[in-house]
Amino acid sequence: xxxxxxxxxxxxxxxxxxxxxYCNYSTTSDRLYWYRQDPGKxxxxxxxxxxxxxxxxxxxxxxxxDTKARLxxxxxxxxxxxxxxxxxxxxxxxxxxxxxxxxxxxxxxx
Amino acid sequence: xxxxxxxxxxxxTVTGKKLTVTCxxxxNHEYMSWYRQDPGLxxxxxxxxxxxxxxxxGDVPEGYKVSRKEKRNFPLIxxxxxxxxxxxxxxxxxxxxxxxxxxxQGTRLTVV
Numbered sequence: 001x002x003x004x005x006x007x008x009x010x011x012x013x014x015x016x017x018x019x020x021x022y023c024n025y026s027t028t029s030d031r032l033y034w035y036r037q038d039p040g041k042x043x044x045x046x047x048x049x050x051x052x053x054x055x056x057x058x059x060x061x062x063x064x065x066d067t068k069a070r071l072x073x074x075x076x077x078x079x080x081x082x083x084x085x086x087x088x089x090x091x092x093x094x095x096x097x098x099x100x101x102x103x104x105x106x107x108x109x110x
Numbered sequence: 111x112x113x114x115x116x117x118x119x120x121x122x123t124v125t126g127k128k129l130t131v132t133c134x135x136x137x138n139h140e141y142m143s144w145y146r147q148d149p150g151l152x153x154x155x156x157x158x159x160x161x162x163x164x165x166x167x168g169d170v171p172e173g174y175k176v177s178r179k180e181k182r183n184f185p186l187i188x189x190x191x192x193x194x195x196x197x198x199x200x201x202x203x204x205x206x207x208x209x210x211x212x213x214x215q216g217t218r219l220t221v222v
Binding site: 004006009031033040041042043045048050088090096097098099100101102103 | 141143145150151152153154155158168200202204206207208209210211213214215216
């Protein structure tokens with residue numbers, strides 16, 4: 001059974017700083033997802049990582065996947081207030097089932 | 111526009127009063143599922159469907175029912191809602207084996 005753990009669960013950071021959110025998963029997962037959720041909104045897909053060593057970048061966010069360590073990271077570079085949101089990672093179990101981490105609430109302070 | 115549509119967006123109901131949350135997708139996706147989101151727990155799968163007339167339990171199915179009579183629709187039924195089913199619910203759909211899942215806007219349910 002796939003289990004996904006994120007840390008930290010809450011992150012308060014200053015604008016302009018860098019930080020990393022970690023996502024560990026327990027068993028083999030076909031792929032690893034990162035989603036963003038704004039308050040009261042649905043989930044917005046950020047990245048889908050399909051293979052070991054995969055790295056994807058969009059703006060100030062970069063995600064990577066290490067399947068041997070069963071670890072994915074979401075790195076935030078020079079944070080801005082607009083990045084404040086809740087970030088989820090999710091693994092895929094037997095086909096299309098997504099197993100989510102608890103989420104990381106990110107607050108960027110100016 | 112490709113989308114997953116849930117209704118209603120907000121619902122307050124009383125314990126024991128049957129309710130249905132509808133979910134419809136216009137992308138001809140085979141796979142549909144329901145998740146509930148609770149603080150500190152992320153999203154957990156309630157039920158899923160691989161195709162018409164094929165449904166199965168997810169991780170937290172107790173107190174819920176689903177049906178898949180048509181490919182585009184996947185309603186979530188609470189026969190006798192209880193306060194512990196107060197949550198934010200999401201419907202999602204995808205092509206079988208596809209990498210991308212599409213989520214509905216969410217339904218915030220409060221059971222008093």
